[in-house]
Amino acid sequence: MNILDKIIEQKKIEVAERKAKKSIEELKQSEFFGRETLSLKQFLLDEDRTGIIAEFKRKSPSKGMINGTADVVEVTSAYRANGASCLSVLTDEIFFGGSTEDLIKARVNNIPILRKDFIIDEYQIVEAKSMGADVILLIAACLTPEEVKRLAAFAKSLSLEVLLELHDEEELQHICNETEIVGVNNRNLKTFIVDIERSIAMSKKIPADKIKVAESGISSIENINIFKQNGFRGFLIGENFMKEADPSKAFATFVSQLKNQSTRT
Numbered sequence: 001m002n003i004l005d006k007i008i009e010q011k012k013i014e015v016a017e018r019k020a021k022k023s024i025e026e027l028k029q030s031e032f033f034g035r036e037t038l039s040l041k042q043f044l045l046d047e048d049r050t051g052i053i054a055e056f057k058r059k060s061p062s063k064g065m066i067n068g069t070a071d072v073v074e075v076t077s078a079y080r081a082n083g084a085s086c087l088s089v090l091t092d093e094i095f096f097g098g099s100t101e102d103l104i105k106a107r108v109n110n111i112p113i114l115r116k117d118f119i120i121d122e123y124q125i126v127e128a129k130s131m132g133a134d135v136i137l138l139i140a141a142c143l144t145p146e147e148v149k150r151l152a153a154f155a156k157s158l159s160l161e162v163l164l165e166l167h168d169e170e171e172l173q174h175i176c177n178e179t180e181i182v183g184v185n186n187r188n189l190k191t192f193i194v195d196i197e198r199s200i201a202m203s204k205k206i207p208a209d210k211i212k213v214a215e216s217g218i219s220s221i222e223n224i225n226i227f228k229q230n231g232f233r234g235f236l237i238g239e240n241f242m243k244e245a246d247p248s249k250a251f252a253t254f255v256s257q258l259k260n261q262s263t264r265t
């Protein structure tokens with residue numbers, strides 16, 4: 001069994017337990033449920049923003065512990081203050097060390113928030129809304145095209161946007177009318193192999209009307225410039241900042257370099 005299979009198996013158990021603990025009706029009573037969501041699409045298309053979807057990730061199955069001490073409010077606030085277009089907050093506990101709490105805390109920031117988790121059930125989408133998320137992730141590698149369509153339509157009915165994550169060509173068939181933002185994960189979730197060229201190779205095959213996001217393994221301004229030349233509007237970056245003792249400072253330095261470079265060219 002590969003790691004993605006393991007995560008999904010665990011996720012099924014977790015979702016069943018959470019459903020038993022809290023009903024959908026209870027979730028809907030959250031103070032965040034009625035809030036007006038922010039549009040990732042709009043934030044990514046805003047030329048005055050960096051396009052960076054900055055991720056808060058404490059650990060991962062591929063890297064183990066990345067940062068055991070970072071404070072979610074401090075780091076996400078610095079991400080926002082320094083030009084992030086969106087925050088990505090891991091809510092998976094077992095494999096990524098995230099939590100519902102982390103996302104709720106990050107909500108102090110008035111920019112879109114992506115609930116980063118393995119979504120397999122409508123219940124998790126209601127949860128996402130009740131935590132204050134604006135966007136959910138749907139991973140093609142663990143869903144059928146029909147499931148993507150159904151879950152994306154459901155998210156839309158709650159005014160949440162969807163980032164559809166692809167990795168290889170076979171998954172292009174998961175793209176549908178309901179998925180307007182398409183990410184290409186440079187990391188294979190089954191083998192952990194990272195290949196930054198993956199986004200570029202895949203980009204040519206994604207329909208032109210979709211907003212493209214490059215995900216994982218991004219560590220340089222040069223990477224971003226190449227992605228931009230290939231039509232990408234969003235760049236999902238986690239470890240490059242989180243691996244530093246001070247992720248806030250690492251992010252600010254990265255963005256100032258990015259801005260310097262684009263004014264020079």
Ligand SMILES: O=P(O)(O)OC[C@@H](O)[C@@H](O)c1c[nH]c2ccccc12
Pocket residue numbers: 055057116117139165185215216217218236237238239240
């Ligand atoms: O830390 P990185 O290499 O910059 O990657 C961030 C993000 O793309 C990665 O965490 C990710 C992409 N897709 C996922 C799906 C589930 C969990 C995590 C992920």
